[in-house]
Amino acid sequence: MNNDWFLDEQLWLEFYSAMFSPAQFALAAEQIPQIFQLTGSRASNILDLACGPGRHVLPLAELDCKVTAVDASAYLLGKLEENLQVTKSIHPVEIIRADMREFLRPESFDLILSMWTSFGYFENPGDDQKVLENIYQSLAEGGKFLLDVAGKEYIIHNYEPLLTREMGNADLLIEEPILLDNMSRLDNQWTLVSGENVFRTSFSLNIYTAVELQDRLFAAGFSTVQVFGDLDGCEYNLDSDRLILVATR
CATH class of the missing domain: 2.20.25 (N-terminal domain of TfIIb)
Incomplete structure (x- = not known):
């Protein structure tokens, strides 16, 4: 297997309909109020890291938010640009093609999102830690990072x-x-x-327990880390199909 499988544009082309259905776009739009409530604020400057075709970027762009969309796939960013043509965005969306191991913009964002298991792609877990450190440094003081993955448990x-x-x-x-x-x-x-x-x-993905991710986030510098079993803020347990962490710089 190619260690950087996520750079295979043929994968995204052939499996786009399976990964990014209209129902998923609709669900992402419904999640925006939950994200704001769970993070405790309506952020004005937001980074969607590994944004894909814009499931969360599109509804955010329709609000009074400045959105930066970062992904390593040219194909998926092309889809995002197509989708933005029919979106009534208040602010232009900044679209950047970059590897999340390398993207860093010091103290620039109020909120950073990593949604629907867009974390853990790299063969070396040290690269996952590098991503978390970049995220920490890219947040303004008091900024929040919301991580949404499938938990190892x-x-x-x-x-x-x-x-x-x-x-x-x-x-x-x-x-x-x-x-x-x-x-x-x-x-x-x-x-x-x-x-x-x-x-x-x-x-292939690295998978983590809630405690393992908490430890990694604290090691990256975050001051507090909260754990939830869904975006509605419920308790995380063995029946939780999502693992949500909200970390504060």
């Missing part, structure tokens, strides 16, 4: 070696996850059956 507790999902457009997605390296990493083989076409890809 839930992944292990609900592990199945074969999953199938029927997509809304009649496509079939087959997932074959494998836990590796003492259950610290998840390797996933995806097969998408779309009409007469069959697409295959693989990708």
Whole structure:
């Protein structure tokens, strides 16, 4: 497997419909008020890190927020630009193609978002730590970082070696996850059956428990870290399919 699998533009092209459905865009728009409530403020200068085609960028752009959108994929940023053409944004969205290991803008943002498991992509966990340090340094004093991932606790507790999902457009997605390296990493083989076409890809993620991510965030310099089981602020437990952390600089 290519260690930098996320730089494979063919992956995003072939699996775009499975990863970025209209329903996901609608859900992201519904999450914006929850994000503001959970972080305790309506931020004015926001960074969406690994923004993809703009699921959260688009509704934020319609508010009185300055939004910076960063992603490593030219294809996904192209989709974001297309989507922005039909969005009534108050401020222009700043779009930047960059690797999150390298993107750093000191003390510039009130809120930084990493949504829907856009963290843990790198083979070396030290690179994940570098990302958290960049995020910390890019926040203004008192700024918030919201991290949304699938927690290791839930992944292990609900592990199945074969999953199938029927997509809304009649496509079939087959997932074959494998836990590796003492259950610290998840390797996933995806097969998408779309009409007469069959697409295959693989990708890998570092997975973390709530405590492991708390420790990493404190090591990056954050003063407080809160843990939740959803954007509605519920308690995190083994049944929580999302792990949400809100860290304050």
